Amino acid sequence: MSALQVAFAGTPEFAAQALAAILDAGFAVPLVLTQPDRPAGRGMKLTASPVKQLAQARGLAVDQPERLRTPAQRAALQAAAPDVLVVAAYGLLLPPEVLTLPRLGCINIHASLLPRWRGAAPIHRAIQAGDRHSGITIMQMDEGLDTGPILLARSIPILPEDTTGSLHDRLAALGADLVVEALHRLPEGLPATPQPREGVTYAAKISKAEAALDWCRPAAELARAVRAFNPFPGAQGRLGGTTIKIWQAQPADLSGEPGKVLASSPEGIVVACGEGALRLTELQRPGARRMTVREFLAGFPVSVGDRFAIAAD
Incomplete structure (x- = not known):
């Protein structure tokens, strides 16, 4: 002692x-x-x-x-x-x-x-x-x-x-x-x-307001935000009026109108960003647990052309 x-x-x-x-x-x-x-x-x-x-x-x-x-x-x-x-x-x-x-x-x-x-x-x-x-x-x-x-x-x-x-x-x-x-x-x-x-x-305190991803930002930046906000407050996006938490995502070599879904498969939901695109691979809808994208799509279909809301919407 x-x-x-x-x-x-x-x-x-x-x-x-x-x-x-x-x-x-x-x-x-x-x-x-x-x-x-x-x-x-x-x-x-x-x-x-x-x-x-x-x-x-x-x-x-x-x-x-x-x-x-x-x-x-x-x-x-x-x-x-x-x-x-x-x-x-x-x-x-x-x-x-x-x-x-x-x-x-x-x-x-x-x-x-x-x-x-x-x-x-x-x-x-x-x-x-x-x-x-x-x-x-x-x-x-x-x-x-x-x-x-x-x-x-x-x-x-x-x-x-x-x-x-x-x-x-x-x-x-x-x-x-x-x-x-x-x-x-x-x-x-x-x-x-x-x-x-x-x-x-x-290092300013994290606010829940920061959780909403701005799809006009570069995909690499949003991928870091997803990791930074896991486990709190959890990055999120709004699709068809539903707030979806995004727990894992990686940049993808695609491009398009920010917020627009470019691909949707068991390998990931690919969303266009200001630069590049983000492949979402682990998600959570309200009242449910975290899911792989395969599990998520079985209960919440997402189609190419669907669009995540951006700040100006």
């Missing part, structure tokens, strides 16, 4: 993997901060975050403040007296009073190679932009938005078939390994390197 007292702040599965690794490495975790329980599922039942579920299963103290602005909201963290606070996809901004509370400060696990893709949705935006690499940055936190100095960073390739879901899982595992390495080295004085001023980009 390490003598280092490590408080943890995080909410989703990405963060839960890091917390599990910290515990398995033998670090003492006197307190876990996570978002308040939120309604989820069809019944909108109050549901604990993955981090809270793991913390409770491991017998850890959990606090769920709405904010960390007041002394009362920070009381549990103050009482825990951690040496360091590890933050991973927590969902709350940390005020200066929290950043300076642990003697070794606060460190963040960020799912990009900073300074590229600061912000809320670095995995989505890296795939959407066509980046060839992503990675994990362990950062010493300051008052800016992902602007603190870099303690550790490691790169991995973005594979041609990667979705946000698959890349998320690989980055979560990498982040768990890298934060444990950082914690082992932190008491010795892990060097902190200021972020370069060049190459800064911001």
